[in-house]
Amino acid sequence: MPSMRQSYTVTVPEEPPAAAFPFLKQEMRRRGSVSGSVLVSTFVGLLINQAKNSKSAQGLVGLKNLGNTCFMNSILQCLSNTHSLRDYCLHNAHRRDLNHSRSNTALMEEFAKLIQTMWTSSSSEAVSPSEFKTQIQRYAPRFVGYNQQDAQEFLRFLLDGLHNEVNRVSVRPRGSTEDFDHLPDEEKGKKMWSKYLEREDSKVVDVFVGQLKSSLTCSHCGFCSTVFDPFWDLSLPITKKGYGEVSLMDCMRLFTKEDVLDGDEKPTCYRCKTRRRCTKKFTVQKFPKILVLHLKRFSEARRTSKLSTFVNFPLKDLDLREFSSESSRDAVYHLYAVSNHSGTTMGGHYTAYCRSPSSGEWSTFNDSRVTPMSSSQVRSSDAYVLFYELASSSRM
16 A cells, blocks of 8 residues: 555544645635634645646556456446535535444544545555445445445445435434325425435435336226435346347336236225236436436345346437436436446456546546546446436536
8 A cells, every 4th residue: 555645545644744835825815814624725726737737647546456346447437527525525515414423533634544545645556445335334234344235225224324424414313104195296205305404414325316106006996106216326137138249228118117016016096995907117216417327237145146238328419318217408418437247147347437527538547547438438248337427417
């Protein structure tokens, strides 16, 4: 691991080294007595600008493999290139939101420290995420040790942990029995989203969470009941066709396809007051700023087999408006990161392909190694978790 004196970390000294930054020295003289928070903000801003102006520091920093931790490194690189989350850490904005009523806030602190090191390091040498790993395994003991893990499951645990530590809600309200069934669906969806935010409200939610609408229609009386649930990612089944290639839109259509619930699956109809044959269908009520799509390559039963089907996905202009519950203009996405899994369930390896939010260029992140790549190489049968950014919020 490179010496911390060779890398800029989240820990800022009480008196920033103004001699190393003439602009800061002039500012201190001009302002006279300034608050510590102003100095910290100015100093961190200078570090970020220095990183952006340095050819060797554009977030193109590898992560050391600590022993089968490629799954973790792959997801961390994808999150490092999520520009809103990256900037949240680089500008220390997370410190305003740290929920000190919780017993621990070390996971968010170590995550932010790691992101800052990756984006402000003056060295191209790979960084060790060991301190971060210590905290994620404290939060989720399933990651203790050095066994290979699933990247998508790791992402879910990590985002949940980060959210809990920067949740703006310090005291969650008690559950209410308020009934919204009499409301029109659009208004009901908004009410349910507001109820969710009363308990779960953070920068992580702002960025990653959307809302699904589930419609259940009784085949006997025609009554349709709706449920609205938040989602952090969508796990898409891979459709099977006679040839080797399918499209991402095929997978989305299979995920939202109307299913018949009959036999043992029959639910109780709200109007009939008895179990009836029903049809169930998903639509997206609220699209998130960052849409995470998980391709279900592994069988859910003991994860002993893997689908290596090539899923053709667009790098730009993924238009999901056909899956929207309401007429939505904001449902077009651009790809910026992919977590890949190569090999089998018994001996696999994770890498990441990421497009820099600063330069717009694509790179391959293979643990310690970072190499430039062409956008034409991004699509492969190894793609496992896709990260899309809403076009209306994109800087590209």
